[in-house]
Amino acid sequence: MSEVTILKIGGSVLTDKREEGKLNQDRITKIAKEIASSDVQNLILIHGAGSFGHPIAKKFGLDASGKQNYAGAALTHEMVKELNKIIVKELVEDGVAAMPVHPMSCAISSKGRLKEIMTAQIELMTDNDVVPVIHGDVVMDLEWGTSILSGDQIVLHLAQRLKAKRVGVGTDVDGVIDGEGRIIASITPKTFSNIKPLLTTPKSVDVTGEMSGKVSELVRLAKAGIQSYVFNASKKGNITAFLRGNIDFGTVIRSD
Numbered sequence: 001m002s003e004v005t006i007l008k009i010g011g012s013v014l015t016d017k018r019e020e021g022k023l024n025q026d027r028i029t030k031i032a033k034e035i036a037s038s039d040v041q042n043l044i045l046i047h048g049a050g051s052f053g054h055p056i057a058k059k060f061g062l063d064a065s066g067k068q069n070y071a072g073a074a075l076t077h078e079m080v081k082e083l084n085k086i087i088v089k090e091l092v093e094d095g096v097a098a099m100p101v102h103p104m105s106c107a108i109s110s111k112g113r114l115k116e117i118m119t120a121q122i123e124l125m126t127d128n129d130v131v132p133v134i135h136g137d138v139v140m141d142l143e144w145g146t147s148i149l150s151g152d153q154i155v156l157h158l159a160q161r162l163k164a165k166r167v168g169v170g171t172d173v174d175g176v177i178d179g180e181g182r183i184i185a186s187i188t189p190k191t192f193s194n195i196k197p198l199l200t201t202p203k204s205v206d207v208t209g210e211m212s213g214k215v216s217e218l219v220r221l222a223k224a225g226i227q228s229y230v231f232n233a234s235k236k237g238n239i240t241a242f243l244r245g246n247i248d249f250g251t252v253i254r255s256d
Helices: 025-038 054-059 070-093 120-127 151-161 189-198 210-223 238-243
Strands: 005-009 043-047 098-101 107-110 113-117 131-135 137-141 145-149 166-171 228-232 251-253
Touching: 005 151, 005 238, 025 070, 025 238, 043 070, 043 120, 043 151, 054 070, 070 098, 070 131, 070 137, 070 145, 098 120, 107 145, 113 151, 120 131, 131 151, 151 166, 151 210, 166 210, 166 238, 189 210, 210 228, 210 251, 228 238
Parallel strands: 005 043, 005 166, 043 131, 098 131, 107 137, 166 228
Antiparallel strands: 107 113, 137 145, 228 251
16 A cells, blocks of 8 residues: 555534534535645545534533433434535545545444554555545444544544555644644644643534644654644645645644
């Protein structure tokens, strides 16, 4: 398998997280066109759940450790599948050979941490120039029955497992922002403990930790020797630049 590029687009970019099930269609259309025009090979696309996942998961208490609400989990899964379907359709219409991958059917967690996700079909897709489109989801959990699996955990797991050459996380802000609105240019495992208290917390409902949780996963990745970038996926041209390896903006999370 050739080295892969992993791009994760946050739910805050794709949806309006203040209102359940509300799309940001203009951004979805823009992102699909940028991916299509980049001609990147061996791409894995991961997206957050946004307003298609967080509000309903919160309503059913799925953010609580050990909360076993299987009906709520099923309804949440159906909602995030709907968002995934919309994104895949947009990509296909722009000429991208994209296919959905639903973690509920191929991943297992333990106490809220991803333990295993099947990668054989993902590798086969990329080998055949297909873009797997994976999403944050509710999955079966060995200890809790079910738990929420964030797209950020999927990024960490797949980047390590598949030895990704490029990892990017697109958000709706210009990088990792401190408490005074300044972009933090770089983060390392050594500096993260001092930076973590400075990260801003959004007012929208989020059951996966938002920026602090996102960077925590990427710091784990940096410890494994894989560099990643956090940047604004809402700005025209940023996704294309990242996919082509021309990124000089946002925040880099590196090993040292």
